[in-house]
Amino acid sequence: MTDLRRWAVAAAAFALTVTGLTAASTTAGAQPRPCPRLPASDGWYGDNRARLQQLIDRHGRCGGNRVDGPAPVAVFDWDNTVIKNDVGDATMFWLLRNSRIRPPRDGDWHTTSRHLTDEAAAALAGACPNPGRGTGVRATLPTATDTDCADEIRSVYADGTTTRGETAFSGFDHRRMEPQYAWFAQLLHGWTPRQIRAFAEAARAENLTAPIGAEQRVGSTDVTGWVRYYDQQRDLVRTLHGAGFDVWITSASPEPVVDVWARGAGIRPSRAIGIRNVVEHGRLTARLKGCGTVPDGDDSMITYIDGKRCWINQEVFGVRGAAAERVQPAHRRQVFAAGDSDTDISFLRDATALRLVLNRNKNEVMCRAYDNADGRWIVNPMFLHPNPRKTTPYPCATTGYTASDGTPGPVRRADGSVVPDQPDTVPAA
Structure with a gap:
């Protein structure tokens, strides 16, 4: 055996030994990565920050949690949820x-x-x-x-x-x-x-x-004439990313516009869903992309209330056709959702673990958040220029819900029971 060949064999054996030791030490001695902490900051109401940290600790790919399988999904509305104004x-x-x-x-x-x-x-x-x-x-x-x-x-x-x-x-x-x-x-x-x-x-x-x-x-x-990012929401997005969450934005603004703004909160354009136009010859047309059973150019569904559910199911979870318009099994839904308006109510309700609502005094979303039928809703004032407390209850039992034809009606729980009128109990910070 030549000296050169003898050196190559020895080097290969050494490499295998090191690889084996490394794998063994990783398996036997590695400590779980601790879950990141959501920074303390003004603006979080009551125990909301603690509830968010519990979500991260329980569902993140960190701590002692399992890391196999798909990453947990978090979905944020954009306007007046991650930023102030539109x-x-x-x-x-x-x-x-x-x-x-x-x-x-x-x-x-x-x-x-x-x-x-x-x-x-x-x-x-x-x-x-x-x-x-x-x-x-x-x-x-x-x-x-x-x-x-x-x-x-x-x-x-x-x-x-x-x-x-x-x-x-x-x-x-x-x-x-x-x-x-x-x-x-x-x-x-x-x-x-x-x-x-x-x-x-x-x-x-x-x-x-x-x-x-x-x-x-x-x-x-x-x-x-002004817009600001909420520092608290950027902290939350950053912490969720650090805990291994797959973080998405859904917005009823045009997607190219949302893409530009989302980068400032650490969201890649590939994780932003907005209104999508049909594109021909490299230019946008006045026709809109469809979702579920709605074909392109029908212009009857955008990322708005039930349309947000459809687009999330389709783009995040890969559900196609009529099924995208329906509530999915728990393992094919977002763990966390955040919103501020009735436009967000469907994807908020779909979240399986926690739902954050910024209080802009919108009837249906505040009725459901304050009713808190399953204990998974938390309400926070807006972080900049929060609205004052409403002096009259939300009209949940009569006109808090808007039907498909635009007529008002009572807000109902999943079992069909009517949500009673709710007082506005989370004051401005």
Whole structure:
């Protein structure tokens, strides 16, 4: 045997010995990784921080817990849950102030939303004259200088009415669709995802540097002009990640916009679910992607109430077809969920271990959170500018619930019993 070959054999034997010792020592002597601690900070109400730490200790891939199998899932709503104020509003107002909205093809505003009423389409056409024939991909409406046009678009989007007070949208399922939110995504038609992300970056920079409480002028109206991340929620996301949770965002804002903001909370774009447009030739169209039994282009379901459940089931857990619209078995649901509004109620209810609600005085979600039928709900005031305590109870037993056709009714538990009216017991911090 040559010296070279003898050296190679000896080196291989040594490597095997080291590998074996390493594996044996890892198996026999390794200590479980301790679960990370959620930082102490002002803003957590009562024992909420302790309850969140219990969730982490019990379900995280840390401590003495098993680490095989899929990671536990946590899902956060975005606007007014992880941040204060609304990134959809922030970006929409930036588009209007910078003339970045494209006119509809042939001047027919009905093409921007199947749910737009004739009155709204006429009001928009009257206030926003078509820039002219041949409106190619570069044409935009001059909303930075045309106050009437900016006012009409802002009113339809933000108020759901024309500037004359006429209803702007009709004919939609109120548990699956909020056409005002969807319309913002649909008004992004003609732009590429990269361009939309650039718009969102510009709006983000303005709103994060603006003083808290600042306003901006859109058309002839002063609107909210600032946004802030909640430090407490960023701490929670970071701690959940450290404990091995698979953390997702779901939002009723356009997905390219959410992608930009989510990075600031440590959420990768691949873990953000927002309203998705159908894309053709690299540009967004005014048609929307579907979920469950809803085909692309039907424009009847977005990430809103039951639509959030569908999109989470489909994108997070891989459930397809009609099953995505239904509550899944416990092992195919999120362990933790956080939200602030009735738009979040379905995916909050689906969470198996703990549900955090930031109190914005929204009827159905606060009825269910305060009723706390299974002991898994916790309520916290908003971390910035919290709402004052409501002086009257939430109307849970009469009008706290909104049906698919928009009619109000009582909030019911899973067994069909009616939730009694609930007092607002978590005061502003």
